[in-house]
């Protein structure tokens with residue numbers, strides 16, 4: 237088992253930034269890494285090992301004080317067993333959502349690869365990534381199966397929205413890769429933070445996170461570099477779609493990836509006021525969400541897609557700190573503030589004044 241805290245970082249273009257040679261060298265390095273440093277969900281995880289057994293009352297599943305929900309009085313007032321069970325269910329539910337996201341991602345990558353001319357190096361790398369994501373989905377589903385939670389995953393409406401991004405893999409890859417970053421960057425941020433924290437993790441979870449972080453570094457590297465290479469050549473309409481669409485996508489994805497699922501809220505009877513305290517009205521959670529999207533925000537800045545009109549959309553969604561006003565975190569296009577900001581961006585960046593639940597579903601738990 238891997239024990240080192242030395243986490244793999246993203247590969248970057250080392251020399252000749254922006255040249256097609258440098259880009260192709262990066263793709264060659266990423267593809268080579270996929271050959272020499274890859275993992276198998278069953279060959280590289282000892283699922284039946286004694287240390288890897290999952291027990292719902294194991295204190296190592298408990299959420300720490302640095303977790304938004306774990307820091308609430310409500311959570312701390314629960315029994316030790318209940319705190320651990322909530323922590324385990326939060327992890328299992330996120331893995332279920334993660335594999336659903338990866339399902340969209342794999343199909344979008346296949347669409348992307350299907351339209352590439354012969355000889356393009358992206359084809360090989362995209363297939364390496366599809367294979368790696370398939371291994372991730374196998375390990376996430378195996379964890380869910382062993383967790384005891386019959387995890388439901390995303391709501392049908394959210395799955396429907398996410399599925400629409402598959403076609404963008406072929407018709408508008410930059411928007412598809414914005415979606416990819418929206419799902420991968422927040423999870424990568426959360427997993428790296430957990431691994432660096434130094435707190436004892438359940439060994440199975442640690443193993444899964446280390447495998448995932450190692451391979452995601454390549455996926456993130458590819459998505460970022462692909463965007464750097466292609467956005468520069470886009471026309472104004474496509475750039476505007478990216479400038480407005482990306483923050484909407486990122487906001488929705490980050491909220492989904494960083495909050496407990498509705499199912500977990502319902503099963504454990506977490507009061508909505510606690511969810512509100514932990515997430516919606518919690519400035520440190522909002523700051524953490526912004527931090528999880530820092531790299532993609534910097535990329536958008538670099539691509540010239542954070543000019544004043546577009547910046548208002550980011551700010552209305554709470555992805556950039558508001559100046560002197562409460563930021564509005566939001567899912568998709570739901571708040572008047574966001575509508576106003578999007579309209580402002582569409583109107584050439586003229587500033588407009590921003591104006592401004594968890595729906596439990598019934599599902600028996602199977603244990």
Ligand SMILES: [Fe+2]
Pocket residue numbers: 338368369372448452
């Ligand atoms: Fe993955």
Ligand SMILES: [Fe+2]
Pocket residue numbers: 369420451452455456
């Ligand atoms: Fe990935």
